[in-house]
Amino acid sequence: MSANTRQHKDAPLLEVKNLETAFSIDGTYYNAVDNVSFRVKPRQIVGIVGESGCGKSVMSLSVMKLLPKGIGKIRNGEIIFDGVHLENMTDSEINKIRGKDIAMIFQEPMTSLNPVFSIGFQLQEVLFNHMKISKKEARLKSIALLKSVGISRPEKIVDEYPHQLSGGMRQRVMIAIAIACQPKLLIADEPTTALDVTVQAQILELLKEIQEVNDMSVILITHDLGVVAEMCDEVIVMYAGKIAERTDVDSLFHNPKHPYTQLLMGAIPKMDEEVEKLSTIKGIVPSLKNMPKTGCKFAARCPKAMQECLTVTPQLAENEEGHEVACLLYETSQQKQEVNA
Amino acid sequence: MSTEHNNTAVLKKDKSSNEVLLEVKNLKTYYPIKGGILRRTVAVVKAVDDVSFEIKKGETLGLVGESGCGKSTAGRTILRLLEPTEGQIIFDGQDITNVRGTSLRKIRQDFQMVFQDPYASLNPTMMVGHLVSEPIRNYNSKSEKELKPEVMDLLAKVGLPEDAYYKYPHEFSGGQRQRIGIARALALRPKLIIADEPVSALDVSVQSQVLNLLKELQDEFDLTFLFIAHDLSVVKHMSDRIGVMYLGGLVEVAEKDSLYAEPLHPYTQALISAIPEPDPRKKKERIILEGDVPSPIDPPKGCTFHPRCAHAMPECQSVKPQLKEVKPGHRVACHLYK
Numbered sequence: 001m002s003a004n005t006r007q008h009k010d011a012p013l014l015e016v017k018n019l020e021t022a023f024s025i026d027g028t029y030y031n032a033v034d035n036v037s038f039r040v041k042p043r044q045i046v047g048i049v050g051e052s053g054c055g056k057s058v059m060s061l062s063v064m065k066l067l068p069k070g071i072g073k074i075r076n077g078e079i080i081f082d083g084v085h086l087e088n089m090t091d092s093e094i095n096k097i098r099g100k101d102i103a104m105i106f107q108e109p110m111t112s113l114n115p116v117f118s119i120g121f122q123l124q125e126v127l128f129n130h131m132k133i134s135k136k137e138a139r140l141k142s143i144a145l146l147k148s149v150g151i152s153r154p155e156k157i158v159d160e161y162p163h164q165l166s167g168g169m170r171q172r173v174m175i176a177i178a179i180a181c182q183p184k185l186l187i188a189d190e191p192t193t194a195l196d197v198t199v200q201a202q203i204l205e206l207l208k209e210i211q212e213v214n215d216m217s218v219i220l221i222t223h224d225l226g227v228v229a230e231m232c233d234e235v236i237v238m239y240a241g242k243i244a245e246r247t248d249v250d251s252l253f254h255n256p257k258h259p260y261t262q263l264l265m266g267a268i269p270k271m272d273e274e275v276e277k278l279s280t281i282k283g284i285v286p287s288l289k290n291m292p293k294t295g296c297k298f299a300a301r302c303p304k305a306m307q308e309c310l311t312v313t314p315q316l317a318e319n320e321e322g323h324e325v326a327c328l329l330y331e332t333s334q335q336k337q338e339v340n341a
Numbered sequence: 342m343s344t345e346h347n348n349t350a351v352l353k354k355d356k357s358s359n360e361v362l363l364e365v366k367n368l369k370t371y372y373p374i375k376g377g378i379l380r381r382t383v384a385v386v387k388a389v390d391d392v393s394f395e396i397k398k399g400e401t402l403g404l405v406g407e408s409g410c411g412k413s414t415a416g417r418t419i420l421r422l423l424e425p426t427e428g429q430i431i432f433d434g435q436d437i438t439n440v441r442g443t444s445l446r447k448i449r450q451d452f453q454m455v456f457q458d459p460y461a462s463l464n465p466t467m468m469v470g471h472l473v474s475e476p477i478r479n480y481n482s483k484s485e486k487e488l489k490p491e492v493m494d495l496l497a498k499v500g501l502p503e504d505a506y507y508k509y510p511h512e513f514s515g516g517q518r519q520r521i522g523i524a525r526a527l528a529l530r531p532k533l534i535i536a537d538e539p540v541s542a543l544d545v546s547v548q549s550q551v552l553n554l555l556k557e558l559q560d561e562f563d564l565t566f567l568f569i570a571h572d573l574s575v576v577k578h579m580s581d582r583i584g585v586m587y588l589g590g591l592v593e594v595a596e597k598d599s600l601y602a603e604p605l606h607p608y609t610q611a612l613i614s615a616i617p618e619p620d621p622r623k624k625k626e627r628i629i630l631e632g633d634v635p636s637p638i639d640p641p642k643g644c645t646f647h648p649r650c651a652h653a654m655p656e657c658q659s660v661k662p663q664l665k666e667v668k669p670g671h672r673v674a675c676h677l678y679k
Contacts (some may be wrong), residue, residue: 049545166633196407196571198630201615205629219493222543226617249621267549268619271601278549278578284514299525 001066011083012039013217014063014185019077021055021062023288029075030288032058034241036077037316040185045211045218047232047249049225049264053285055241056221060187064104065094082184102128103178107190109170113162119146119173120158125179147175150206157227168199175206182214189221204231225268229253237261240285240297243316258326259304296328302328362565363419363533364395365479368428370418372413374638386637388414390589391428397532401559401566403580403597406610409634411589416535419567421445433532437452450480453526457538459518463510469496469521470506473538476528495524498561499554507599510607520554527558534620540575552578563590573616578600582670589637589647591664595671605673607650644676652677 019036022029049054061067065086079086081102086094097225106112114122123142127133133141139158146154149172162170171191173199178186188207192200208231211218220231228235228249235252235262237245245258256262266279283301291297292310299309311329316322316326354498368389376383376618389411396402404412417423419430421437437448454474456649463472473495474488488504496505501522508519519539526534536555540548552575559566568579576583576599585593585606593606604610611628620624630649635641641648647657664674 031570051546074475159554162464182412196616196634197573198611200617201627201629203539204617224617225545225619229621230617253619253621264545265619266544269549269552269574270619271574271577271613275578277553280550280553281546284516284547 003154005286008320010212012045013042013082014040014079014219015078016059017078019069019079020057020075021057021072022075023058023071023072025279025289029073030291032072032241032288036238036241038236038243038246040217040219042184042217045213045220045232045309046233047228047235048110048219048221049228049235049237049339050244051223051285053287054238056238056254057189058241059238060104060219060221063088064098064102064187096130099126099183100181101183102185102187102190103181103183104187105171105174105178105191106337107193109167109174109194110162112174113170115162118159118161119165123158123173123177123180126177130181142176142180145180146173147211149173149176149179150202151176157228159276165196171195171199171203175203175210175267176232176239179210179214179216183216185219187213187218187221190223191220192227193222193224200226203268205230225253225264235275236271237264240291242297243324244298245323245325247325251320251323255323256325257319258298258327259296259302259329263303296326360398361395362398362400362433363567364429364431365415365419366393366429366431368415368416368418368430369394369426370423371426374376384603384638386633387640389418390637390640392586392589392591393428394584394591394594396565396567398532398565399559399563400582401568401580403576403583404586405444405571405576405583406586407571407612408636409588409637410586411637412586413537415586416454416537416567416569419423420449420454422454423581427513446656451531452533452535453531455519455522455526455536456538457535458542459515459522460510460542462522465516467508467509468506469501469508469510469513472521473524473528474509476525480529490530492524496526498527498558499524500550500600514547516550518541519551523551523554523558525564526599530562531564533567535569537569538571539568541570541572542577548575555579558664573613585612588634590645592646592675593671593673595666595673597669599668603677605667605671606646606675608646614670644674 011195017037019033021033022031022240030046036059050056061077067073074087077087120139120142123145124138127138127141143154143158148156150167151157164242165173180275194202194273204227232249236243237258239260244260256265261326263279263281269278281301293308295312296314299305308327314326314328314329316324319330360652369391370389371385371387372387373382374384375381400598404415414423418425425438429436432448440448442550470492474492477488477491491507501517501520510521512519532544542552558564568576569574580597582594583597583600584591587608593609601613602603604613611630614625614628632649636650643659644657644662647653654676662674662676664672666672667678
């Protein structure tokens with residue numbers, strides 16, 4: 001059905017072009033997401049990685065149009081979902097898409113469920129919002145949904161309250177709510193960060209299964225490179241509000257190009273390798289207010305920084321087929337000379 | 342490169358002598374649950390239930406397990422921040438299970454703790470200089486003038502700038518705050534440091550800085566670590582030996598290489614297989630456990646892991662397996678190994 005709106009098979013489901021999202025600090029707006037463009041194809045799992053404060057969550061909130069009112073705003077750029085522009089939509093227009101075609105799950109399954117309503121009520125709320133459905137049908141459907149996310153005794157759980165469930169179960173309920181209307185795109189913001197490894201393994205398995213069954217696209221935001229390697233087709237590495245590198249998952253892990261990506265890979269202790277010292281990245285991500293105005297934002301922490309990195313802003317460009325990187329090390333010498341001249 | 346590697350390994354072995362610094366015997370810590378008008382104890386949470394292990398001088402023992410398995414409670418009980426319900430804690434040859442008052446205060450100089458949350462564990466109204474010198478002032482009457490060089494030295498050791506002395510915790514990032522916490526723990530030159538999830542609140546790049554620092558300091562100050570964490574790859578990087586906890590009990594203890602190469606307990610096997618590997622080319626067989634960790638108020642009879650275990654046998658439901666040495670240095674509590 002959705003094929004009508006999509007002209008080609010390969011047409012992206014979501015296209016973000018030159019997105020700039022800014023936050024107001026003491027009356028001045030600072031860009032938290034700075035000129036970011038990417039695409040998500042149908043049925044693709046795209047991972048977004050980076051340290052805290054690099055803009056991964058802000059980007060997903062921009063796509064969902066969930067930025068805090070009066071503080072954050074989309075300054076520039078386009079967000080095209082399934083052929084429709086989202087960036088200038090009113091609240092009532094976006095409400096028809098949000099929760100139905102684009103759904104989101106959050107990190108904290110403890111705080112993202114309302115403690116005073118039963119699980120069934122919170123599931124049915126989504127169904128009533130987006131479907132014409134009777135109370136009885138909604139109840140049956142929510143039981144079926146709970147069953148589909150692997151909850152045993154769904155007939156009982158449907159009448160229970162969030163505090164009666166464990167962390168893993170709550171995240172399963174969140175997933176059930178998110179997939180209630182069979183969305184085309186699921187944004188998962190650190191969905192397993194608060195969970196134990198064995199439960200994380202269960203939830204990742206479930207997400208993969210649902211993605212295949214429902215033909216969904218998924219944007220998976222995480223800081224865990226292990227999760228990325230297990231789950232994603234394509235990966236975007238973000239640093240300080242910009243995309244540092246974008247490529248398929250295999251070349252990210254076996255041929256990382258950006259110095260930031262390389263350092264991130266060396267910083268994680270690996271199970272099958274023994275190293276005395278892990279690689280580190282000196283310093284921290286600069287805060288929004290202290291962001292360098294010119295040049296590469298990673299230059300101050302980069303071991304390979306050159307003089308021109310402080311003045312020339314690198315552009316995201318294709319270095320190998322399907323492998324984009326924003327680093328002066330990979331820009332052709334001709335361009336460099338031009339800049340110097 | 343590899344010879345260098347071997348050398349350090351040999352050095353380490355030499356350093357962790359056979360002298361035992363800490364010995365924990367049949368430790369039990371129960372939390373009472375009070376209910377009713379009379380606030381009588383209606384049930385107990387068996388947070389740590391019959392745990393025994395020892396740590397040698399200069400060694401790092403890692404303690405892993407999922408949330409609620411009792412690893413933090415075990416750490417806190419050893420420091421006597423919690424009262425043990427039963428069992429013995431022997432530190433440096435002295436039984437400290439029932440030591441009280443001034444003698445406990447005296448012993449406490451020798452063991453310190455590094456906490457998980459660097460945001461919550463530092464008093465926001467105290468200057469970093471005072472935070473770091475507080476443990477020293479607690480035990481010695483020294484003037485600030487005398488203390489300052491000592492504190493400066495500590496700050497330098499953990500890689501903080503000199504002007505950190507006059508700053509407040511909010512002026513630092515998470516990684517730097519954790520360094521302050523480490524400087525504070527080092528202030529009294531302790532013998533044992535219990536690090537309870539010291540890096541789980543940090544980003545990977547900062548995490549690696551703190552892990553490297555802890556290793557350097559261990560060599561420099563001859564420290565013995567009890568390293569508590571839920572991240573198995575971090576624990577493996579840090580530890581010499583590793584203990585795996587499940588529902589209040591220790592299910593397996595072994596040298597780290599032996600534990601990772603050949604995990605014996607079905608829970609350890611599942612735990613290791615559940616770690617997402619940062620390499621898309623490696624597709625490994627996952628053992629996915631069913632369900633959640635049961636409540637420690639009413640743990641399953643027999644082996645606490647049997648309801649989730651793929652190898653459970655009839656006797657697992659009734660007989661609690663004891664921790665037994667099945668290979669040199671490799672102990673496991675499971676009926677599969679006799």
